[in-house]
Amino acid sequence: MRKVIGRRALLRSGMAAGALAVGGSLAASQGSKAQAAGTSGGRLRRWAMVIDLRKCDGCQSISQPPQCTEACIQGHFAPEPMQWIQVYESPLEGQAGTQFVPTPCQHCQNAPCVNVCPVGATFATPEGTVLIDQMRCIGCRLCMEACMYDRRFFNWGTPAQPPQTLFLEYSPEHQDPAIRGTVMKCDFCPDMARAGRLPYCAQACPHGAIYYGDLEEDLATNGSEVVKISRFLAENNAYRLKEDLGTKPRVHYIPGHGEAVGRMPTTTGRKATTWPWQKTIGGALPWQR
Amino acid sequence: MKRLALAILSALAATAIVAAPAAAAGPAPTRVRIAVPPSIKLGEGAGVQAQVLDASGAPVAGALVTFTAELGFLEATNDVVLADARTDKAGVASADIDLRTDGSIKVTARFAGDAEHAASSASAAIQVGGSSQLYAQGAGVKLPGFNEAPTAPGTSAALLPGAASLWPRFSGWPVALVLMIVWSIYGSVVVVLFRVTASARRSAQ
Numbered sequence: 001m002r003k004v005i006g007r008r009a010l011l012r013s014g015m016a017a018g019a020l021a022v023g024g025s026l027a028a029s030q031g032s033k034a035q036a037a038g039t040s041g042g043r044l045r046r047w048a049m050v051i052d053l054r055k056c057d058g059c060q061s062i063s064q065p066p067q068c069t070e071a072c073i074q075g076h077f078a079p080e081p082m083q084w085i086q087v088y089e090s091p092l093e094g095q096a097g098t099q100f101v102p103t104p105c106q107h108c109q110n111a112p113c114v115n116v117c118p119v120g121a122t123f124a125t126p127e128g129t130v131l132i133d134q135m136r137c138i139g140c141r142l143c144m145e146a147c148m149y150d151r152r153f154f155n156w157g158t159p160a161q162p163p164q165t166l167f168l169e170y171s172p173e174h175q176d177p178a179i180r181g182t183v184m185k186c187d188f189c190p191d192m193a194r195a196g197r198l199p200y201c202a203q204a205c206p207h208g209a210i211y212y213g214d215l216e217e218d219l220a221t222n223g224s225e226v227v228k229i230s231r232f233l234a235e236n237n238a239y240r241l242k243e244d245l246g247t248k249p250r251v252h253y254i255p256g257h258g259e260a261v262g263r264m265p266t267t268t269g270r271k272a273t274t275w276p277w278q279k280t281i282g283g284a285l286p287w288q289r
Numbered sequence: 290m291k292r293l294a295l296a297i298l299s300a301l302a303a304t305a306i307v308a309a310p311a312a313a314a315g316p317a318p319t320r321v322r323i324a325v326p327p328s329i330k331l332g333e334g335a336g337v338q339a340q341v342l343d344a345s346g347a348p349v350a351g352a353l354v355t356f357t358a359e360l361g362f363l364e365a366t367n368d369v370v371l372a373d374a375r376t377d378k379a380g381v382a383s384a385d386i387d388l389r390t391d392g393s394i395k396v397t398a399r400f401a402g403d404a405e406h407a408a409s410s411a412s413a414a415i416q417v418g419g420s421s422q423l424y425a426q427g428a429g430v431k432l433p434g435f436n437e438a439p440t441a442p443g444t445s446a447a448l449l450p451g452a453a454s455l456w457p458r459f460s461g462w463p464v465a466l467v468l469m470i471v472w473s474i475y476g477s478v479v480v481v482l483f484r485v486t487a488s489a490r491r492s493a494q
Contacts, residue, residue: 039390039391040390040391040392041331041391041392041419041420042420043420043421043422043423044422046424046426109426126426128426193363196363196364197363197364198363198364212363213362214362215424216389216422216423216424217362217389217390218387218389219360219362219369219389219390220362221362221363221364221365222365223363223364223365224365225365225367226360226361226362226365226366226367226369227369227370228369228370228371230387231370231371231372
């Protein structure tokens with residue numbers, strides 16, 4: 001005789017199955033949280049960046065493309081045309097000439113991209129970095145619309161993959177290997193900082209213009225000099241991009257136009273960015289942003 | 290005021306290391322005495338004082354004293370400027386410093402010298418203890434379980450370009466609890482609807 005399942009029994013079993021599914025996914029997820037960086041006393045790091053525009057000449061003095069951008073591209077295998085840290089040349093306010101402004105993701109503490117992501121693929125870590133989980137990203141690009149700094153990039157096609165990335169364990173902290181149909185951006189290199197190294201951009205800057213630091217210890221370094229962030233910012237009239245929008249970026253700027261490294265503001269132009277790693281592999285097809 | 294400052298410096302001088310004055314041909318040699326609290330807790334400011342004296346032991350007024358701490362971060366270590374102050378008539382410069390690195394921190398008071406006085410410096414150690422988090426995260430939409438570090442994605446699937454999760458992962462139990470409550474309410478509403486429908490059929494019959 002066929003057993004008839006009643007509506008109540010069906011609902012009960014459905015709810016029980018739902019609870020089991022949720023519980024199972026939670027159990028699977030809790031065991032592998034990304035390890036957070038800490039100070040020697042166990043306090044959580046709060047990563048930040050200070051870019052001293054007085055020292056940035058867009059790498060004019062070495063006749064090269066901006067080395068911060070190049071190093072980031074090389075280190076992350078960023079597909080063309082992505083420039084996770086892009087050096088913009090903008091007119092100087094109140095005087096003739098231009099300044100160069102290296103612009104990574106601003107890692108806003110009140111990040112619009114985080115707030116609009118419908119699937120939680122863009123998230124803010126306790127360390128203050130805003131990361132993207134490409135395994136969760138559905139490619140809706142709402143975050144790109146929400147970002148007022150235009151610091152997000154979409155994989156319109158199948159991105160080129162160097163062989164090295166096949167051996168990498170995927171992590172939102174380095175975003176390799178790149179995945180078609182997902183968004184990528186500067187991740188602030190917390191994995192490198194955790195290992196005691198500066199991010200690629202800060203390492204590569206020939207003039208030490210990029211300071212990477214920790215707001216918890218109030219210290220930042222460009223590799224050769226350590227500064228107290230609060231004092232460094234206050235003494236040099238630091239500002240943040242589009243501060244009036246209330247996004248609270250973690251990237252601070254010290255105004256300037258490369259005068260500390262001898263750049264004249266009227267000397268304009270910089271070398272175009274290149275993607276050297278893409279030339280080493282065949283079949284890499286860039287697309288338009 | 291002068292007596293008070295000198296008394297404080299004398300009382301705390303036990304921990305201070307007085308540096309040898311810099312050799313000077315033109316400017317007169319000076320020496321610096323530094324007084325710091327032996328220990329502080331993280332997040333508490335520390336009042337530090339330094340006295341600049343000339344060779345005869347007379348105070349040097351108006352001297353700019355820079356307080357630094359030897360601190361390291363990532364790949365670099367150097368003397369980080371914490372504060373600076375000018376000496377008063379008693380030759381005492383006072384400043385409040387904010388140390389956010391735990392451990393034994395070497396604080397140095399440095400007088401750079403001027404046309405009449407040679408440079409000199411002195412150092413002392415402050416033990417900084419505690420483990421309280423000092424920097425509070427700023428504004429943002431904060432929902433338990435949302436906008437937090439995700440669970441590690443499946444590593445084997447990640448090796449395949451183009452792979453993506455088919456099932457969303459939950460990063461916190463509060464979200465799961467809310468979902469369960471919401472779906473329970475939905476379920477109970479469906480049950481009530483079935484009951485109402487059945488009751489209406491019975492009434493019609």
